Amino acid sequence: MQNPVWAYIFKSKNDRQSLADLLSTLPIFEGLSRSQLKQIQRILHARSYVKDETVFNETEPGAGLYIIESGRVAIFKQVEDGDPIKLAEFVKGNFFGELALIEEIPRSATATALEATRLLAFPKPDLDRLIDRQPQLAVKILYNLSRLVAQRLIETNENIGRMQGSVEPDG
Amino acid sequence: MIQARQNGHLPVRIGYYLFITAVILAALFSLKQVAGALLVSLILSFLLSPVVSFAENRGIPRVVVVLSIYLIVVALLLLAVIFLGPILSDEAMRLAGDLPEYERQLETILRDLRVSLTERIPGLDLPDLYLYVKERLISSGGFDLGSILSRLSGLFSIIMILVIIPIITFFFIVDGHLIQKALLRLVPNRYFEMCVLLVNRTGLAVQNYIRGQLIDSLYVGVMTTIGMGVIGLPYFMVIGIFAGLGNFIPYLGPVIGFIPAFFVTLLTPGWFTGANILLIAGIFIVVQLTESAFIYPIAVGKSVNLHPLIVILGITIGGRLAGIIGMLVVIPLISIVKVVIETASSYLRSYRII
Numbered sequence: 001m002q003n004p005v006w007a008y009i010f011k012s013k014n015d016r017q018s019l020a021d022l023l024s025t026l027p028i029f030e031g032l033s034r035s036q037l038k039q040i041q042r043i044l045h046a047r048s049y050v051k052d053e054t055v056f057n058e059t060e061p062g063a064g065l066y067i068i069e070s071g072r073v074a075i076f077k078q079v080e081d082g083d084p085i086k087l088a089e090f091v092k093g094n095f096f097g098e099l100a101l102i103e104e105i106p107r108s109a110t111a112t113a114l115e116a117t118r119l120l121a122f123p124k125p126d127l128d129r130l131i132d133r134q135p136q137l138a139v140k141i142l143y144n145l146s147r148l149v150a151q152r153l154i155e156t157n158e159n160i161g162r163m164q165g166s167v168e169p170d171g
Numbered sequence: 172m173i174q175a176r177q178n179g180h181l182p183v184r185i186g187y188y189l190f191i192t193a194v195i196l197a198a199l200f201s202l203k204q205v206a207g208a209l210l211v212s213l214i215l216s217f218l219l220s221p222v223v224s225f226a227e228n229r230g231i232p233r234v235v236v237v238l239s240i241y242l243i244v245v246a247l248l249l250l251a252v253i254f255l256g257p258i259l260s261d262e263a264m265r266l267a268g269d270l271p272e273y274e275r276q277l278e279t280i281l282r283d284l285r286v287s288l289t290e291r292i293p294g295l296d297l298p299d300l301y302l303y304v305k306e307r308l309i310s311s312g313g314f315d316l317g318s319i320l321s322r323l324s325g326l327f328s329i330i331m332i333l334v335i336i337p338i339i340t341f342f343f344i345v346d347g348h349l350i351q352k353a354l355l356r357l358v359p360n361r362y363f364e365m366c367v368l369l370v371n372r373t374g375l376a377v378q379n380y381i382r383g384q385l386i387d388s389l390y391v392g393v394m395t396t397i398g399m400g401v402i403g404l405p406y407f408m409v410i411g412i413f414a415g416l417g418n419f420i421p422y423l424g425p426v427i428g429f430i431p432a433f434f435v436t437l438l439t440p441g442w443f444t445g446a447n448i449l450l451i452a453g454i455f456i457v458v459q460l461t462e463s464a465f466i467y468p469i470a471v472g473k474s475v476n477l478h479p480l481i482v483i484l485g486i487t488i489g490g491r492l493a494g495i496i497g498m499l500v501v502i503p504l505i506s507i508v509k510v511v512i513e514t515a516s517s518y519l520r521s522y523r524i525i
Contacts, residue, residue: 045352045367049360056364060522063364104368106521121363125371129348133227 019069019120026067026095028144036137043130045121049113055097058110062100064123068092071117077109084110101127101145184359191357208336215336216343217378218385223344233345241337255408262406273438280437365522369515376510383471384503388418390466391458395428398454404442406435414455418462420502421482425459475506 023029023037032040046069049055055066058078066073072091076084087109090096096111101124130138199206219240226236343350351370358366392415399407414428432451436442477485482502489501519525 043348043352045355045363047360047363053360055360060364061368061518063367121367123364123367123371125367126348128371132224133233135228 022067022069022093025093027148028065028095028098028141030144031140032137036140039134039137040122043122043126045123047119047121049117049119051113051115053113055111055113055119056107058108059106061104062097062107062124063104064100064121064126065095065098066111067095067120067122069118069120071119072114073111073117073119074114075109075111089114098145098148100124102149188357208339212336212339212343214381215340216347217374217381219340220344220347220378221382237341237344241341259408262409266406266409273434276438277434362522362524365518365524369518372518373511373514376514377507380471380475380506380510381503384419384506386470387462387466388415390470391415391418391424391428391462394458394461395455398458399432399451402447402450402454404432404435404451405439406431410435414458416499419499420486421477422479423482423486425455429455475510477502477505477509481505 019041020034020037023040024032029037029040044067049071055073056062058076068090070092072089073094073096074089075087075096077087078084088096097107099105100107101122104124127138127141130141199209219237222240223233223236227233355363355366355370392411395414396408396411399410404410410428410432413431414425417424417427420427429452432455433448436447436451485501485505486498489497489499491497493500516525
């Protein structure tokens with residue numbers, strides 16, 4: 001184990017293993033087999049960001065989803081005449097920007113790295129390619145994606161309901 | 172804060188990207204053959220990848236699909252060499268052998284035409300038409316089939332065509348997305364999303380254009396060959412190939428395709444009658460009409476329509492720079508550049524870079 005070469009090989013193997021483990025915990029890759037997870041791993045783009053670096057900007061076309069391999073990312077939304085407000089903060093194992101996988105629509109908020117951060121990007125063109133070439137794998141991802149969006153919709157509806165409930169007594 | 176960090180390193184970063192670009196460009200320029208092979212392989216992989224993806228979709232690995240396509244192509248080529256080769260080379264040889272005879276006939280026809288025109292229209296001072304045409308043809312290299320072929324074979328040696336291009340194409344098809352991924356690693360974070368979308372969209376657009384244009388030209392070539400073959404015109408295959416190639420050039424294409432047919436009719440004894448010319452013109456018109464009504468809108472679409480002025484200027488410049496090959500290649504090249512610029516500018520604008 002003293003030999004740096006061996007250390008390097010074991011380390012990279014462990015890294016790969018832990019990356020596969022990380023992917024298997026994500027709801028978007030739920031139900032994927034080990035070999036399908038490996039395929040996803042080959043597709044993902046590893047990107048490094050420094051503290052305060054922007055991952056994507058509000059209103060720019062979104063290219064895909066990001067998974068946090070290490071570090072922290074915050075989501076900010078610009079409000080009219082004021083400082084941007086922080087909507088959410090994500091840590092290792094979280095993911096964000098999944099709506100861009102469904103359609104190439106403008107980002108609804110800005111994502112910024114809060115510290116040195118490593119992200120795995122899963123761009124929409126790569127998902128499109130999977131739909132074309134490996135539909136049996138792509139359909140699982142799309143199913144998970146639609147479940148996530150449905151869940152989000154239910155939460156939003158509940159929020160609206162709660163807001164209306166709290167507003168009505170006054171109005 | 173981040174802005175300051177990046178601006179401080181701006182010269183270094185510019186130098187870094189210039190260096191990478193320079194290395195790639197130098198490699199391509201010093202090895203023009205390699206650049207050509209890469210380009211041809213890229214086009215081939217664009218053409219084949221939908222077929223490969225379709226088969227992969229049904230559970231056949233990409234490697235197997237590509238190798239089977241190669242086997243099929245080799246088999247088809249062998250069949251073509253065995254069955255069509257003799258006919259085509261026979262036609263070409265006969266045409267080359269008959270050319271001096273045709274030239275003499277053309278001379279007589281044009282001289283007669285001049286005499287009869289001068290007789291009928293008093294005071295008309297016509298130059299020697301034959302000398303005029305001959306000079307034109309020679310100066311444009313139009314009739315020199317041999318020089319076109321040798322120029323083509325100079326561009327691509329046999330080894331290049333048989334070994335290197337198939338191998339590069341193989342890797343482009345099988346590992347294309349990995350190559351793309353490796354290139355995207357070089358892109359700074361700020362431009363990563365834009366580049367992902369841009370590379371994908373331009374790739375698709377160029378792929379669609381090349382595929383559509385080839386389907387379109389194949390239709391024109393095959394239908395013209397069949398039409399000319401049915402009425403029994405000599406050299407119908409050569410004429411069909413010319414019509415198909417000419418189809419790469421908008422507006423002028425049909426005319427370019429018609430010229431060889433017209434000359435063959437003019438110079439083949441017993442063929443030059445008004446009825447025959449009308450028949451041949453009719454076939455060309457039917458092929459053109461069906462092409463522009465049914466094939467072109469589906470295969471190529473409206474996205475790459477070029478203004479006639481650009482077509483004319485492009486062909487003039489292409490002809491100047493690289494002769495007949497230049498004239499054939501220039502319009503597809505301009506169309507591809509147009510698609511790339513249109514896509515790029517729309518993305519650069521939505522990312523507020525321009």
